Amino acid sequence: MSDLILVLDEGTTSTRAMLFDAAGKPHGVAQQELTQHYPQPGWVEHDAAEIWDKTLACMRQVVEEVGGADRIACIGITNQRETVVAWDKQTGNPLARAIVWQDRRTAEFCADLRDAGHEAEVQQRTGLLLDPYFSGTKMRWLLDNDPSARDAADAGTLAFGTIESWLLFKLTGGAHLSDASNASRTLLMELGGAGFDPGLCDLFGVPHGALPQVVDNAGGLAVADAQWLGRAIPITGMAGDQQAATIGQSCLTPGDTKATYGTGAFVLTNMGGEIPASQNRLLGTVLYQMAGQRTYAIEGSVFVAGSLIQWLRDSLGVIGSAAETEELAGSIADSGGVTIVPALSGLGAPHWQAEARGVITGLSFASGRAEIARAALEAMAHQTHDLARAYTADGAKWAKLKIDGGMAANNWMAQDLANMLNLSVERPEFVETTALGAAMLAAVGVGLHPDLGGAASAMRGALVCFSPAMEDAVRSERLDRWSRALSAA
Numbered sequence: 001m002s003d004l005i006l007v008l009d010e011g012t013t014s015t016r017a018m019l020f021d022a023a024g025k026p027h028g029v030a031q032q033e034l035t036q037h038y039p040q041p042g043w044v045e046h047d048a049a050e051i052w053d054k055t056l057a058c059m060r061q062v063v064e065e066v067g068g069a070d071r072i073a074c075i076g077i078t079n080q081r082e083t084v085v086a087w088d089k090q091t092g093n094p095l096a097r098a099i100v101w102q103d104r105r106t107a108e109f110c111a112d113l114r115d116a117g118h119e120a121e122v123q124q125r126t127g128l129l130l131d132p133y134f135s136g137t138k139m140r141w142l143l144d145n146d147p148s149a150r151d152a153a154d155a156g157t158l159a160f161g162t163i164e165s166w167l168l169f170k171l172t173g174g175a176h177l178s179d180a181s182n183a184s185r186t187l188l189m190e191l192g193g194a195g196f197d198p199g200l201c202d203l204f205g206v207p208h209g210a211l212p213q214v215v216d217n218a219g220g221l222a223v224a225d226a227q228w229l230g231r232a233i234p235i236t237g238m239a240g241d242q243q244a245a246t247i248g249q250s251c252l253t254p255g256d257t258k259a260t261y262g263t264g265a266f267v268l269t270n271m272g273g274e275i276p277a278s279q280n281r282l283l284g285t286v287l288y289q290m291a292g293q294r295t296y297a298i299e300g301s302v303f304v305a306g307s308l309i310q311w312l313r314d315s316l317g318v319i320g321s322a323a324e325t326e327e328l329a330g331s332i333a334d335s336g337g338v339t340i341v342p343a344l345s346g347l348g349a350p351h352w353q354a355e356a357r358g359v360i361t362g363l364s365f366a367s368g369r370a371e372i373a374r375a376a377l378e379a380m381a382h383q384t385h386d387l388a389r390a391y392t393a394d395g396a397k398w399a400k401l402k403i404d405g406g407m408a409a410n411n412w413m414a415q416d417l418a419n420m421l422n423l424s425v426e427r428p429e430f431v432e433t434t435a436l437g438a439a440m441l442a443a444v445g446v447g448l449h450p451d452l453g454g455a456a457s458a459m460r461g462a463l464v465c466f467s468p469a470m471e472d473a474v475r476s477e478r479l480d481r482w483s484r485a486l487s488a489a
Contacts, residue, residue: 002073004066005442008055009435010079010163012263015051017058019066020439022448024459028065030058037097042104045097048085052170056228069231075224076237076442078244078434079163081185084138086149089159095148099138102303102345106137107354118203125190127276127284129352135162136187136204143205158210164238165212171224171235178212180289181243191275191284217288218445236445241434242266243287246297248437249402250456257398259384261407265305267387268297269396280390281350298396300349300387304342306407308376311344318372328373329412337362338375339485350390361485377413381420382482388421400424404433419470429462
């Protein structure tokens with residue numbers, strides 16, 4: 001009986017396959033880490049062939065564990081957004097390493113476009129700012145700097161895509177598609193446009209013919225070849241990771257807001273069918289598209305969240321594990337004046353300063369592991385508070401915040417968010433809502449649920465709530481310290 005949903009969740013540091021039933025219960029997971037390549041400061045790359053090989057191994061593992069492909073009703077895909085893969089349509093092989101969303105190598109190109117006066121028009125049309133974060137400038141860099149990509153473009157065999165496009169191409173043996181949520185992160189699609197815009201492609205110097213067709217987030221999108229799992233299986237849901245998490249958190253009504261704390265931190269507020277236009281350097285994006293109709297969101301993107309904890313562990317040796325930060329933070333009354341601005345790859349929203357660099361202020365001989373660990377967790381609330389101010393200024397004030405992602409399991413951090421935002425914070429017991437949102441989309445796309453509301457009601461699960469409990473004076477002192485440290489970054 002085909003009763004399970006296979007989700008391919010391709011993240012920044014790992015790829016995994018998960019199985020869900022129509023009630024949202026997980027039935028298995030397989031995960032493998034991805035190699036991070038840092039050729040020089042500010043550059044971040046992945047091996048697209050490794051992504052495919054490890055994704056295939058994970059999906060085969062979980063499917064075998066439940067008895068084979070006959071159990072699988074459909075496939076959903078969710079992915080790290082903005083990361084760009086260039087491959088040859090004829091050979092199906094990557095032409096270069098993938099340029100990861102964190103990569104900052106196109107900062108000068110973005111500055112040139114801003115200096116030429118293009119940012120206001122680009123933001124009005126795409127909802128995005130001219131920043132290296134987004135995909136279009138990465139594509140242009142590959143064309144300018146990688147001979148294989150340029151030769152393929154000249155031959156008409158070049159394919160550009162974000163990670164969901166790459167995985168779908170490999171799964172299907174040649175379909176070149178992107179869903180509307182991922183396409184809206186490229187700088188190459190108008191928020192109200194059906195597909196990639198030739199004029200925007202010309203501005204960024206990206207050949208329109210190398211780009212995928214833009215499709216819905218749910219429905220009969222494509223079919224995975226039988227060679228991979230032993231049976232042809234429909235691919236019925238796709239979404240960028242942050243949009244998938246927003247759906248997984250049941251943010252289906254205008255005003256609903258979620259924050260995902262993973263490698264970075266990403267806040268999205270559902271704006272309904274209204275194309276968003278931020279006046280405070282937030283982003284407009286497609287939340288999802290169903291039957292050609294779009295629902296939009298305002299997004300605030302923070303580049304460094306969980307990766308700060310990983311840096312403290314792997315590069316500095318301050319902590320032995322990410323879980324250790326909760327105990328360390330709770331072991332002291334405050335950070336002793338230590339403040340961390342984690343601009344290790346520039347500052348995202350609402351600052352958008354690609355040249356900013358991280359700082360640690362307030363250190364003394366009294367500062368130790370606990371103070372640094374606590375300051376790292378406090379930085380999550382400080383960055384989120386900056387976003388909350390920008391949302392309020394844009395007329396999208398939060399009533400409460402739904403949180404998820406790996407870092408959200410940290411109870412100390414969840415309570416600190418409630419304290420600093422002075423808002424109720426809500427966390428599902430199952431915090432991996434990115435994969436769950438992709439499962440919801442795929443379930444609707446294959447007919448297991450009639451719509452996203454029905455899928456969310458059936459699949460979301462139980463919740464844990466955190467209420468604010470901090471004196472105003474303490475909050476003000478924290479924010480003052482953060483403001484001073486931010487100016488130094």
